[in-house]
Amino acid sequence: MVEIYGIKNCNTVKKALDWLAEHEISYTFHDFKKEPAREEKLTEWSKKVSWEQLVNKKGTTWRKLSKEEQDNVKDFSSGIQILLQHNSMIKRPIIEYNDLILLGFDDNVYLSTLKLPH
Template sequence: MKVTFYWYPKCGTCRKAKKWLDEHQVSYQEIHIVENPPSREELENFHQKSGLSLNKFFNTSGQKYRELGLKDKMKTASEQELLDLLASDGMLMKRPILTDGEKVTVGFNEESFEKMWL
């Protein structure tokens, strides 16, 4: 199984996830989420396959999220508007995002990684 690993190298959570993948010998292709963010279509696909609320794809503790005042916009924005926002800037995305084309995880949680990627 080859996993696509969208990450930001300066992100501590991403580094923990990468270390976990390496330790468990999970084969992956890494993609820098800021330099090569997933497209709007890919994000829509990730959202559908993950079963998560679109809000879970946002890096709510990020500087960009706060600068844009997204906390308030999240309540009234349509799904299409939220997808457009996410696709506009890799720094707005919660990371890492992992997918094998069928399954998707957002963020790093050891328990969910064990269920999904082992």
């Protein structure tokens, strides 16, 4: 089963959800606006991808932080804490499939990883 985490109105999340629907892959969607990410989940993900990859430094939320706040995000602990405070800063979507974690949307990666038999 595919688990997908993100924010419904995020364009990248929409692309991923559309792709899953188009390829008839069933999934469970977890909306950070309704189900904020928990520390345990962020820690679990960071064992498979680095905590740095989880922090979306290209997004609006990151840019709204002060320079001091940005500079204080320098290790696992501070990275997880900022993500707990600002779930919208988590790179999206996050897809869990089997033992894999996929970040963002990439058609080729999805095709090679998620193409399941119907």
